């Protein structure tokens with residue numbers, strides 16, 4: 001297992017490219033299952049999660065080709081030979097559940113392994129299943145798999161989500177495009193990745209209105225065609241790299257960054273004393289003056305503060321002047337970066353879903369361990385600002401969601417290198 005070694009304390013300066021959104025790409029790729037015509041995705045990120053989704057789609061008989069060094073994905077599922085998404089692949093990546101809705105809608109049957117939990121929580125899929133049942137699916141849970149059937153095809157209906165779920169909204173949205181009649185998704189997720197998916201489905205011929213609001217209405221059609229679609233910018237990678245100059249004291253422009261993708265996050269940066277300027281190249285970020293100020297953060301569904309930036313924000317607040325309270329309202333166990341940050345001298349008190357951070361002048365480099373994707377990059381950010389050396393172990397977590405992190409940060413002046421594992 002590889003590690004990342006950082007010699008901290010250097011200000012970062014320059015431009016950093018932001019890739020296409022992992023969490024958009026992971027729902028756009030299964031959309032190929034809705035049509036027998038080719039789907040081309042441009043601006044695709046080069047990440048291990050994308051490789052896992054590629055393996056899964058190929059196991060179903062879809063063709064997936066990575067072109068231009070993986071930045072273009074050419075997908076086609078005109079010849080699906082297998083309707084079982086095996087546990088061995090699904091267990092590696094929970095987003096695999098997103099093949100269920102499209103495969104059921106077009107093929108009228110699907111067998112998908114339940115994904116199981118992960119480090120940050122139990123991550124049930126009950127809302128996905130409730131939504132598909134509301135569209136007429138017959139579901140049976142057996143031997144750890146969801147056996148789904150819709151012999152006469154799915155039928156439009158009302159889907160009332162009891163709580164906001166990104167994945168369940170995506171599964172239901174894709175399934176509804178081929179359901180007979182009208183579907184209304186109520187209390188739908190509003191994330192930019194949902195908007196991106198709806199725009200791609202519309203290019204394929206779907207009839208959708210209201211994406212980005214809490215109610216999405218879909219008129220089912222008999223079939224969908226092919227499309228070419230550019231994956232939206234990754235707002236979580238954007239927010240993560242905006243924190244690099246914030247924590248080191250430099251000035252960095254995140255190329256292609258847009259304020260509308262990170263509105264609530266920018267409000268907190270502003271309150272912490274970080275300036276964000278929208279330029280024609282992207283978002284230019286710098287500290288307004290000396291030390292960062294403490295701010296309180298509560299994670300919420302979009303357009304609130306994203307849970308996927310909570311760990312990274314905590315790293316910044318570990319060096320802020322004053323006390324910050326972070327409330328994690330989306331997942332039940334998303335503070336695993338806290339004990340690792342404390343190994344670097346951070347002062348963090350965790351009680352249930354609340355973490356209280358008392359800022360310190362300087363963190364100290366130390367060997368730390370990545371536990372999940374966003375926790376791992378939070379430790380990288382802390383290492384950039386810390387005095388001395390930080391070795392982040394188990395960085396396979398990092399490679400799931402961040403392309404070439406050491407190269408991108410190295411280009412900004414960071415002293416960072418990958419140490420090949422034994």
Ligand code: EPZ
Nearest residue numbers: 023026095123124125126127128164165166167308330331
């Ligand atoms: C998506 O996960 C993202 N993953 C997550 O990003 C992100 O943290 C999350 O949305 C919230 O924004 C992808 O898009 C691939 P949810 P998802 O359904 O869809 C509960 C990252 O770091 N819930 O919105 O799984 C769930 O337990 C990853 O890139 C149910 O109870 O998230 C959670 O508490 C991590 N039943 C809450 O809802 C369900 O059927 C929100 O989950 C589904 C979800």
